[in-house]
Every structure is written in C-alpha cells, then in structure tokens.
Amino acid sequence: MSGNLTIYLIVAALVTFAIRALPMFIFHKPIKNRFVRSFLYYVPYITLSVMVFPAIVLQTGSLISGIAAMAVGVLVAWFTSNLFLTASTVCVVALILELIL
Amino acid sequence: MDKKRKSADFFRGIRMGIPVMIGYFACAIALGITASKAGISPIQATLVSLLLNASAGEYAFFQTVLTGGTYIEMAVLEFVANARYLLMSCAIGQKTSEEVKLHERLIIGFDLTDELFGASIAREEKLTFAFYLGMMTVSIPGWAFGTLAGTLLGNVLPTVAVIALGMGLYGMFLSTVIPAARRSKVLFFAVVLSMSCSLAFSLLPVIRELSEGFRTIILTVGLSTLFALLFPIRDKENGEGGDNA
Numbered sequence: 001m002s003g004n005l006t007i008y009l010i011v012a013a014l015v016t017f018a019i020r021a022l023p024m025f026i027f028h029k030p031i032k033n034r035f036v037r038s039f040l041y042y043v044p045y046i047t048l049s050v051m052v053f054p055a056i057v058l059q060t061g062s063l064i065s066g067i068a069a070m071a072v073g074v075l076v077a078w079f080t081s082n083l084f085l086t087a088s089t090v091c092v093v094a095l096i097l098e099l100i101l
Numbered sequence: 102m103d104k105k106r107k108s109a110d111f112f113r114g115i116r117m118g119i120p121v122m123i124g125y126f127a128c129a130i131a132l133g134i135t136a137s138k139a140g141i142s143p144i145q146a147t148l149v150s151l152l153l154n155a156s157a158g159e160y161a162f163f164q165t166v167l168t169g170g171t172y173i174e175m176a177v178l179e180f181v182a183n184a185r186y187l188l189m190s191c192a193i194g195q196k197t198s199e200e201v202k203l204h205e206r207l208i209i210g211f212d213l214t215d216e217l218f219g220a221s222i223a224r225e226e227k228l229t230f231a232f233y234l235g236m237m238t239v240s241i242p243g244w245a246f247g248t249l250a251g252t253l254l255g256n257v258l259p260t261v262a263v264i265a266l267g268m269g270l271y272g273m274f275l276s277t278v279i280p281a282a283r284r285s286k287v288l289f290f291a292v293v294l295s296m297s298c299s300l301a302f303s304l305l306p307v308i309r310e311l312s313e314g315f316r317t318i319i320l321t322v323g324l325s326t327l328f329a330l331l332f333p334i335r336d337k338e339n340g341e342g343g344d345n346a
Contacts, residue, residue, distance in 0.1 A: 003166070003169065003170070003171070003172060003175075005141070005145060005166065007172060008162070008165065008166055008172065008175055009148070009149060009152060009162075011172050011175045011176050011179070012149075012152075012153060012158070012162050012175055012176075012179045013152040013153060015175075015176050015179040015180055015183070016153050016154075016155060016158055016179055016183050017210065017211055019180065019183045019184065019186050019187055019190070020183065020186045020189075020190050020210045020211065020213040021190065021206070021207045021209075021210025021211060021213070022190070022210070023187055023190035023191045023194060024190040024191065024193055024194030024197065024206050024209065024210055024213075025194075025203060025206050025207055025210065027191055027194045027195075028194055028197075028199075028203065028206060030195065030199070031195060034333050034334070035329050035330070035333065036329075037195070037334060038328070038329035038332070038333040038334045039325050039326060039329040040191055040192045040195050040325075041192075041195075041329075041334050042291060042324070042325040042328040042329060043188050043189070043191070043192040043321060043325045044189070044192050044193075044218065044219070044222040044277075045222075045277075045278050045281055045282075045288055045291055045292060045295070046291055046292075046295045046320070046321050046324045046325050046328070047185060047188065047189065047317060047320075047321040048215070048219055048222075048274045048277055048278050049274075049278050049291070049292045049295035049296050049299070050295050050296070050298070050299040050316075050317050050320045050321060050324075051215065051274060051299075051317055052271050052274040052275060052278070052296070053296040053299055053300060054296075054299065054300045054303055055271065055313075056268070056271040056274075056275075059264065059267060059268055059271065060264055060268065061261075061264065069268055069272075070271075070275070073271070073272045073275045073276075074275055074279055076276075077272075077275045077276045077278075077279035077280060078279050078280070078282075078283055081276065081279075081280035081283075082276065083117065083120060083220065083223065083273055083276040083277075084119070084120045085276075086272045086273070086275055086276035086279075087120045087123075087124065087269040087270075087272035087273045087276065088120070088269065088272070089272065090268050090269060090271060090272030090275070091265050091266060091268050091269045091272065092265075094264065094265045094268040095261065095262070095265035098261045098264060098265060099261060
C-alpha cells in the first residue's frame, strides 16, 4: 500500500458518516410537501426490493438453491411477517440445497 | 418517554438486532478475508469495521488500500458505495420520532445500514432512539467480530456455511418488503416492479456495467418518483402507511 492506513480510514469514515447522518440531521422536521413525503414513503420498499432481487438468487452456488430459498422466504414472510423466522428459513433452505446439489 | 418504555424499546431493539448480528457475523467473515489479502492486520480490520459499518463501503476501502489509491479516490469511492444512504437517511429521518434529539440522530446515522434501516421500516410505530440503540448494541459487535474472525480463520470455515449465513440478510429484506406488499396493493405493485426493473438492469447491456450501488440509486429515485406522482400518500398521515389503494 502507498498511503497511510490511518488517513485512508479517516477519509473513508468521514465521507461515510456525512452521507448517512447529515440528511436525517438536516431534515429532522416533518416535511410538508406531499410529493416529497410520498417519495420518501416509497424509497425504503423500492430500494430494499431492488437490493434483494436478483442478488438473492445469485448469492448461492447454484441458481436453483437461490431461487428456492427466495421462494420459501417470500412465502414465510407473506404468511408470518416474522423477521427472525424468515431469515432463518432462508438460511436453512439455502444450506440444505447447497449441500445436496 | 418514561424510563420503563425506553428500556422495553431497547430490549425490543436487541431482539430485532439478533438475526442481524448473526447475518452480519457471517457476511463480515468474507470481508475479513478481503482485508487480510490487502495486508491489513486483524486489529486494524476490526477497527475499520467498527468505524465504517458497511459492506460495499468496506470492500471498496480494502480494495483501494490494496491498489494504493489516492485519498481523493478513497473519498469518491466511498461516496459512490454509500450514496444510497443519502436517500435512506432522508426517509428514516421522517420515520424517526420527534422526541429523538439531534445528537441521537447523528448516532443513528453513524450506524445507518441496509439491515437496520429495513428493521426500522418494518416496525409499525415511529422509530425511537432506544430501539435503534438496542439494535446497534448487538449488530455492531456482530459485524466487528465477524471481520476479526474472517481475518483469523476465514479459510477454515466451509464456504457453504458462510454463503448460507449470508443469505439470512436477504431473508431479512424479504421480511420487510413482503408483508408491506401484502398490506397494500400499491406497495405490492411497487415491490414487483422494483424487482423486475432490478433484474432487467442487471441483464441489459451497458447498464449492467454500472456498479450495483449506482443501479440501486437510479432505480430508487426513478421508481419512487413514479409512485409518488401516481399514488401520492394521504395528506393527514405523517409519511406513514398511507396509500390510496
């Protein structure tokens, strides 16, 4: 490495912190504008959906185990809304199929 | 908020944070392996994880150190890898209870990750500081110790186990968006369309060459704008649960 690790870390930490903390620090009052409020209401669901698929099916060694794990995860989440149960079912299905396939 | 409610909320946060901790531990192992390849000591790698709390951001960090990039490069790469948090930070700012003080907002911001963001959104009530602190209490050590474990014994653990544990984080995302899609027709449509567009973006020539972080930002801004225009939320509600379905 050519740079100083401490300086690298300070730069990276400051940039990361600024991006994450400043918006919620600055816009701490409830926003009145209906469009902006609607936009921010949809952001979480849309961004998490974009991040989860297709990444989830590409994570495992084979496409089949990824798709199966996702399908089971969707079903468990739909019927139970339980975070821990969904996360662990996805893990177990992926593990079992990865071992078999 | 009285003390009793605060501590109840803190423990609810811990409970919510436990699956995150397990998933983080697993994911951070892979990161620890990258760190040791970049010539970073276990202690240093753990410190990086404690300060950055980011997967893509830390991966970019270790790569930049490995290739000896400039400090400017480091700043730009970290900005790109974390830019999606600009939007999440705005969104969670609206979800956060007004009782949460400004310095507490900075602490939440310090550990604003995809998973804790998802868990905060999954909660029906407004986000409180005690709840978030509870999640941080278990998830930060999970991430840091996972990184440490990765640098020390990453190559000992079977790959299958690491992959399976890492899948848990995606399971968490599912448990945030799927129940919401069940609750509301508009959100159902939003989730299906987002996933379809995301798949298309990962396959289309030129677009698929963009980094994953950039694709996420483009889709999030584009689709959220579309839905905000087509299905604005009801006025009386405070950015909560309202849609016209």
